[in-house]
Amino acid sequence: MNADGSSGIGRREQKRADTRLAIQRAAVELFEEHGYDATTVDDIARRANVAPRTFFRYFPSKELTLFSEDVSERFAALVLDAPPHLPPLDALESALARLLEDAPSELDRRRQALRRTLHEQPGVTRQFAHVQDLIAERLRAAFLRRLQDGGAPRPGLTADATVAIYLGLARTLVDGDPDQRERIREWFDAVRAVLGESRAGT
Amino acid sequence: MNADGSSGIGRREQKRADTRLAIQRAAVELFEEHGYDATTVDDIARRANVAPRTFFRYFPSKELTLFSEDVSERFAALVLDAPPHLPPLDALESALARLLEDAPSELDRRRQALRRTLHEQPGVTRQFAHVQDLIAERLRAAFLRRLQDGGAPRPGLTADATVAIYLGLARTLVDGDPDQRERIREWFDAVRAVLGESRAGT
Numbered sequence: 172m173n174a175d176g177s178s179g180i181g182r183r184e185q186k187r188a189d190t191r192l193a194i195q196r197a198a199v200e201l202f203e204e205h206g207y208d209a210t211t212v213d214d215i216a217r218r219a220n221v222a223p224r225t226f227f228r229y230f231p232s233k234e235l236t237l238f239s240e241d242v243s244e245r246f247a248a249l250v251l252d253a254p255p256h257l258p259p260l261d262a263l264e265s266a267l268a269r270l271l272e273d274a275p276s277e278l279d280r281r282r283q284a285l286r287r288t289l290h291e292q293p294g295v296t297r298q299f300a301h302v303q304d305l306i307a308e309r310l311r312a313a314f315l316r317r318l319q320d321g322g323a324p325r326p327g328l329t330a331d332a333t334v335a336i337y338l339g340l341a342r343t344l345v346d347g348d349p350d351q352r353e354r355i356r357e358w359f360d361a362v363r364a365v366l367g368e369s370r371a372g373t
Numbered sequence: 374m375n376a377d378g379s380s381g382i383g384r385r386e387q388k389r390a391d392t393r394l395a396i397q398r399a400a401v402e403l404f405e406e407h408g409y410d411a412t413t414v415d416d417i418a419r420r421a422n423v424a425p426r427t428f429f430r431y432f433p434s435k436e437l438t439l440f441s442e443d444v445s446e447r448f449a450a451l452v453l454d455a456p457p458h459l460p461p462l463d464a465l466e467s468a469l470a471r472l473l474e475d476a477p478s479e480l481d482r483r484r485q486a487l488r489r490t491l492h493e494q495p496g497v498t499r500q501f502a503h504v505q506d507l508i509a510e511r512l513r514a515a516f517l518r519r520l521q522d523g524g525a526p527r528p529g530l531t532a533d534a535t536v537a538i539y540l541g542l543a544r545t546l547v548d549g550d551p552d553q554r555e556r557i558r559e560w561f562d563a564v565r566a567v568l569g570e571s572r573a574g575t
Contacts, residue, residue: 257569258566258567258568258569259566259567259569260567260568260569323566324566325559325562325563328545328559328560328562328563329566329567331541331544331545331563332538332560332563332564332566332567333567334541335537335538335540335541335542335544336537336538336541336567338537338540338541339533339534339536339538339540340537342533343530343533357527357530358530358534360527360530361527361530361531361533362534362568364460364461364525364526364527364534365460365462365531365534365535365538366460366461366462366564366565367459367460367461367462
């Protein structure tokens with residue numbers, strides 16, 4: 172793609188991103204106006220000015236409009252991007268801090284609020300678990316690469332342990348909690364406290 | 374209860390334990406002889422010489438005969454029993470090491486082998502997840518008490534982090550793997566590697 176994004180591929184990708192966003196925006200508006208249950212895929216497609224089959228090319232189901240699928244990729248990229256000398260825990264903490272610096276858009280905030288209200292919806296819960304699985308998988312691959320590049324012993328197991336620490340954090344975080352930054356800091360303090368002085372003895 | 378276990382309560386408890394064991398033994402025999410699917414609760418009750426309604430007083434379902442429900446209690450007791458000055462990770466490691474010293478009975482070994490064969494059975498998978506939930510809950514309570522007694526800051530979050538490390542281990546362990554001792558040692562090494570030298574910088 173050219174620097175000004177004017178190539179054919181760039182334009183096509185921009186158009187896809189615009190359509191995606193239009194669908195997500197239409198869905199959020201309708202969920203807010205009429206409620207989640209009362210809103211159908213046809214309603215969303217109509218409001219977004221696309222055919223229902225176009226909707227399904229972007230989102231396999233209604234609840235998926237409430238999730239942005241890009242976090243796991245960006246998260247893994249931030250892990251790979253962290254200074255190579257950082258041990259996994261510090262690399263994880265630094266990647267999370269940078270992830271939170273991406274200020275959520277107004278649409279993201281409205282979707283977070285809807286997800287909180289809809290956390291009893293099996294579809295939403297399932298999708299949330301699926302998103303966490305995806306993050307865990309990409310996170311593991313990113314740490315595996317860091318650890319292999321650094322010549323660490325047992326890279327696979329160390330990547331698993333890092334993912335376990337992330338998943339524990341994900342369980343304690345409330346989706347869209349405005350104090351997430353503070354929660355995350357406390358979590359890493361707690362993880363360090365778990366080890367206490369034990370390393371001195373090993 | 375008297376030291377020789379001869380009180381009324383002691384006798385009743387012994388009888389309950391005997392019945393429980395007889396049902397578990399009958400179930401394992403029948404699963405081995407005829408297969409899990411072909412064995413009914415009535416078959417198991419008949420072989421164990423109890424009424425079907427007695428079976429259900431001990432086990433709500435067929436697959437539960439494949440699990441011993443006492444590990445979580447013993448595990449939590451071992452955590453509380455670990456030297457008070459040990460940081461959570463070391464207390465967890467020490468409790469697990471002692472838990473593994475309890476040599477499995479011949480019946481335990483046969484049940485482990487059956488669980489491995491039946492890991493695709495939704496009932497067995499569900500029960501395994503349930504057992505892990507129970508362990509996580511009791512483990513969290515035990516660590517919470519240790520940390521509160523030790524005046525640690527954020528005891529709840531630190532207990533959560535310890536449980537996350539345990540759950541990560543549970544995901545990497547194969548039920549009944551003869552090399553569990555070695556797997557556990559490697560896991561704790563990996564967890565320490567996750568922190569690397571990061572504590573030096575805090």
